[in-house]
Amino acid sequence: xxxxxxxxxxxxxxxxxxxxxxxxxxxxxxxxxxxxxxxxxxxxxxxxxxxxxxxxxxxxxxxxxxxxxxxxxxxxxxxxxxxxxxxxxxxxxxxxxxxxxxxxxxxxxxxxxxxxxxxxxxxxxxxxxxxx
Numbered sequence: 001x002x003x004x005x006x007x008x009x010x011x012x013x014x015x016x017x018x019x020x021x022x023x024x025x026x027x028x029x030x031x032x033x034x035x036x037x038x039x040x041x042x043x044x045x046x047x048x049x050x051x052x053x054x055x056x057x058x059x060x061x062x063x064x065x066x067x068x069x070x071x072x073x074x075x076x077x078x079x080x081x082x083x084x085x086x087x088x089x090x091x092x093x094x095x096x097x098x099x100x101x102x103x104x105x106x107x108x109x110x111x112x113x114x115x116x117x118x119x120x121x122x123x124x125x126x127x128x129x130x131x132x
Contacts, residue, residue, distance in 0.1 A: 025127070026040055026126065036048065045068060052077065069086065069087060071084070072113065083122070084116035084120040090120075097109065
């Protein structure tokens with residue numbers, strides 16, 4: 001199912017709430033703005049959240065240049081999130097372009113969950129209250 005501007009806006013809002021909740025669980029600084037960029041253990045990271053049936057996350061090429069790590073948070077059936085840390089170098093190497101033909105076209109790289117699992121470091125499982 002393709003995303004509409006409305007469903008995209010709803011997903012973005014959910015991702016911001018999710019990222020902030022997970023940042024608190026991980027002990028990271030409070031993400032500012034609309035990107036979920038924050039500091040975790042002295043590193044500049046972004047927390048990217050994927051709903052249960054979504055198997056990838058996206059990071060803009062510009063953002064990737066200033067990060068020390070990408071944190072992928074993948075929702076599980078029980079509502080928790082499986083959290084993975086991936087280096088920007090591996091992210092760049094493994095990313096594919098977004099299929100979007102909207103504003104993110106040509107600006108965002110997508111990486112699948114299996115890449116985080118294969119090359120990343122597990123940070124554990126955490127709950128995030130995304131209902132509010």
